Amino acid sequence: MSGEPRWSDLSPRVTTAALMIFVAVGEIWAGGWLFALGLWLLAGVMTWELARMLAPAARGMAITLGCLSGLIMVLVWFLPGIVALPLMGAAAIVGAGRFARHSGLYLTGVAAILLACYIIEVLRNDGGVVWLLWVIAIVIVSDIGGYFAGRMLGGPKFWLAVSPKKTWSGTIAGWIGAAIVGVVFAGPTETGGWLIVLSVLVCFAGQMGDIGESAIKRRVDVKDSSDLLPGHGGVLDRFDAMIGAAIAVGLLGVLGLVPGLT
Structure with missing residues (x-):
């Protein structure tokens, strides 16, 4: 009985994660408009969640900003x-101007969301399915490994002030x-070791993307970005690591270190 609370969220987490993976892989494999629609919705929903966390009373504004990100x-x-990047930056700046408080958090958060979605688009369309699946696999496998190791092994916290649940063992x-x-x-991408x-x-x-979102939630004193995903909280809670990973891949690609982006 003592182990129940530790694993009480496992069943809904697994069910929701399996459904998300099924939908995501289907859209990635199909490409084209189906993949594009998924990205547009993802950007819009994550922006909506961020905006409602930072300004809970301004629900209409959160919806408007979510639609703006989707449109962008x-x-x-x-x-x-050369045109897309300034446009995404402008959208983040315009949205930040709507916040009396936390404008800097919104600016940084939405810029990261839009940039990550753009990099995912480029990786799928220019690099191909294998490279995007590589990034997704990293996020999923590391999350699963961290979840079970952290729950089973415990130990010193990775960054107690920001994310009390994360341990060095899980990291x-x-x-x-x-x-x-x-x-x-390594084989399918022909990159070797x-x-x-x-x-x-x-x-x-x-x-670090996960830690960054945790810092925002602690700053505004909320547990989850929303309750859209059973066992996971919100879409931003589930994709925060993907945002950090995608931005890193984009930077590595600019440096010529990721063949999928060169």
Whole structure:
């Protein structure tokens, strides 16, 4: 009986995660408009969640800003990067101006959301399915490894002031899981052992994305970004690591270290 609270959220987490993976893989594999629609909705919902966390009383504004982010991603789909990036930045700045408090958090958060969605789009359309699945696998495997290692092993906290539940055991388990993903994808991506190093770096960036969202939630004193996903909280709670991982992949791609983005 003493173990029940520790694992009480496992069943809804597994069910919701399995459904999300099924939908995501289907959209990624299909590509085209189905994939685009998923990204547009993702950007809009995550922006809506962020806005309602930062200004709970302004529900109409949160909806408007979520729609703005979705619209921006629609436009970005048809525009070259030289135009898309300033447009996303402008949307984040305009939205931040609507907040009397926490404008900096909104600016940073929405800029990260839009940039991550853009990088995911580029990775799928230019790099191909395998490269995007590599990033997703890193996030999923490291999350699973961190969840079970943290619950079973416990130990010192990774960053107690920001995320009280995260432990060093879970963090390191995530790195190990990411390294295994690198081994698995080294062949299909024709990158060899170098992908193992990249995978761990991307994993760490994803963990920092998770920590970043935890910091925002602690700042505004909320538990979850929303209650849309049973066992996971909100969409932003589930995709915060993906945001960090995607931005890291984009940076590594600019440096010429990710063949999928070169």
